[in-house]
Amino acid sequence: MLRTTEMDPKFKYEISKTPGSEKLMLCFQCGTCTADCPIARFTDSYRPRKLVRMVQLGLKDRALSDDSIWLCTSCFTCVDHCPQDVGTAEVVRALRNLAVKERPMPRVYKELSSAIRKTGYAYEIPQLRLRQREEKGLPPLPKGDVESVRKLFKATSFSKTIEEEEE
Amino acid sequence: MAEQELKYLLFLGCVIPYRVSSYEVSTRKILDKLGVELVEMPEFTCCGLPLDPVNHDMMLGLAARNLALAEQQNLPIMALCNGCFGVLNHTNKELKEDKKLREKVNEHLKEIGAEFKGTTTVKHLIHVLAEDVGFEKIEKTIKKSLNPLKVAVHTGCHVMRPSKYIGSDDPENPTLLKKLIRLTGAETLDYIDENECCGNPIIGVNSEIPLQLARHKLGNIKAVKAHALITVCPFCHMMYDLHQPRIERTFNEKYGIPVLHYPQLLGLAMGMSHEELALKELRVKASELLTLL
Ligand code: SF4
Ligand code: SF4
Numbered sequence: 001m002l003r004t005t006e007m008d009p010k011f012k013y014e015i016s017k018t019p020g021s022e023k024l025m026l027c028f029q030c031g032t033c034t035a036d037c038p039i040a041r042f043t044d045s046y047r048p049r050k051l052v053r054m055v056q057l058g059l060k061d062r063a064l065s066d067d068s069i070w071l072c073t074s075c076f077t078c079v080d081h082c083p084q085d086v087g088t089a090e091v092v093r094a095l096r097n098l099a100v101k102e103r104p105m106p107r108v109y110k111e112l113s114s115a116i117r118k119t120g121y122a123y124e125i126p127q128l129r130l131r132q133r134e135e136k137g138l139p140p141l142p143k144g145d146v147e148s149v150r151k152l153f154k155a156t157s158f159s160k161t162i163e164e165e166e167e
Numbered sequence: 168m169a170e171q172e173l174k175y176l177l178f179l180g181c182v183i184p185y186r187v188s189s190y191e192v193s194t195r196k197i198l199d200k201l202g203v204e205l206v207e208m209p210e211f212t213c214c215g216l217p218l219d220p221v222n223h224d225m226m227l228g229l230a231a232r233n234l235a236l237a238e239q240q241n242l243p244i245m246a247l248c249n250g251c252f253g254v255l256n257h258t259n260k261e262l263k264e265d266k267k268l269r270e271k272v273n274e275h276l277k278e279i280g281a282e283f284k285g286t287t288t289v290k291h292l293i294h295v296l297a298e299d300v301g302f303e304k305i306e307k308t309i310k311k312s313l314n315p316l317k318v319a320v321h322t323g324c325h326v327m328r329p330s331k332y333i334g335s336d337d338p339e340n341p342t343l344l345k346k347l348i349r350l351t352g353a354e355t356l357d358y359i360d361e362n363e364c365c366g367n368p369i370i371g372v373n374s375e376i377p378l379q380l381a382r383h384k385l386g387n388i389k390a391v392k393a394h395a396l397i398t399v400c401p402f403c404h405m406m407y408d409l410h411q412p413r414i415e416r417t418f419n420e421k422y423g424i425p426v427l428h429y430p431q432l433l434g435l436a437m438g439m440s441h442e443e444l445a446l447k448e449l450r451v452k453a454s455e456l457l458t459l460l
Contacts, residue, residue, distance in 0.1 A: 075364035076328035108371030120212035122181040
């Protein structure tokens with residue numbers, strides 16, 4: 001059931017101002033995205049069409065607390081197939097970006113974020129691998145300019161999100 | 168017209184050095200044979216893709232920083248990973264077109280003394296091979312036809328979609344990688360749902376669904392009796408090779424399908440040994456396949 005008190009009329013603008021999601025209101029709910037989505041094919045719990053509808057209706061809390069937003073693989077099939085060029089996967093990404101400002105992010109993203117902040121790479125590459133590179137005659141890995149990466153975390157304010165997570 | 172200079176900044180990314188070095192080893196071998204020069208970039212970092220789900224600006228910042236470094240070298244980037252290619256190419260084109268976004272990203276880059284100008288290009292290994300090196304030149308390096316081999320192909324999503332940012336292949340019916348494979352003499356087999364995503368990007372959030380997706384694909388590949396699956400992305404490769412034993416255990420099925428990086432296949436056709444091409448690093452052993460050659 002839908003309650004009007006649940007609806008936040010400003011929510012659609014919050015989402016549509018993020019790059020790639022501008023055409024969100026053009027979605028006419030044809031369902032192509034869900035029909036062609038490889039994830040929706042294997043689970044009933046993920047429905048990209050429905051997520052777009054929630055945004056249009058302003059169901060902010062429901063959308064941001066819906067764990068299924070984390071199931072999109074960003075294969076971009078929906079982006080290519082949408083007759084209205086809605087950029088469906090980009091809307092899902094915008095939902096995720098907002099969700100992490102309000103609630104804990106899935107652990108894997110915490111780990112990726114902290115590895116990137118620490119080393120410039122998404123994974124901490126073990127010493128063993130670095131030695132193996134040498135043995136195989138491969139050139140050393142790029143150093144990963146950690147200082148610049150940290151400054152970018154600050155400049156984008158993403159460091160705030162991460163620090164809140166760490167507290 | 169002078170022949171195009173085949174010189175690129177190698178963008179290795181994170182997954183290859185972390186888990187899939189056989190892809191790097193074999194790529195360097197075949198590119199060397201083809202006269203492609205790789206320039207190492209000591210300052211490259213993660214492409215930015217892993218952070219897109221949690222902070223789009225951070226992704227743009229990391230990608231644009233890498234692009235700005237390439238601009239200073241005046242050379243195109245060559246990525247081996249579909250994910251790195253996708254994010255760098257997309258960011259490059261989007262920032263070139265969208266002045267407002269470019270200004271915003273450059274505000275962030277100013278903090279680290281960098282600026283995105285929009286003067287570089289980004290290619291994936293298969294674009295370099297098919298478009299810059301060219302089929303003719305590759306054909307000349309083939310010493311040993313892999314004629315008895317029949318293989319299935321998985322091109323992967325981010326090297327084709329979103330098609331408005333790439334456009335060098337048809338995501339509904341991709342042929343680029345197939346053409347490259349046929350140069351080796353191997354036959355490519357069509358199978359059901361060939362273009363479906365590997366599912367790996369969400370394995371850290373939910374492992375059940377990607378394992379089902381991969382099982383579905385491996386089943387379709389087995390049904391056409393392919394000797395191997397060929398990939399051009401470390402992430403897709405991990406899904407089908409590294410996780411194959413796990414998929415077999417989970418569903419109590421047996422696949423035994425070796426998954427080769429395209430450069431390994433090409434290297435074999437160039438007459439290189441399996442040691443040189445790091446075939447022993449594959450989780451699913453390719454020994455049976457080698458006896459066919
Ligand atoms: S394919 Fe596009 S128009 Fe159709 S439901 Fe999905 S987002 Fe809406
Ligand atoms: S990008 Fe996400 S929502 Fe779109 S088809 Fe792929 S998995 Fe489904």
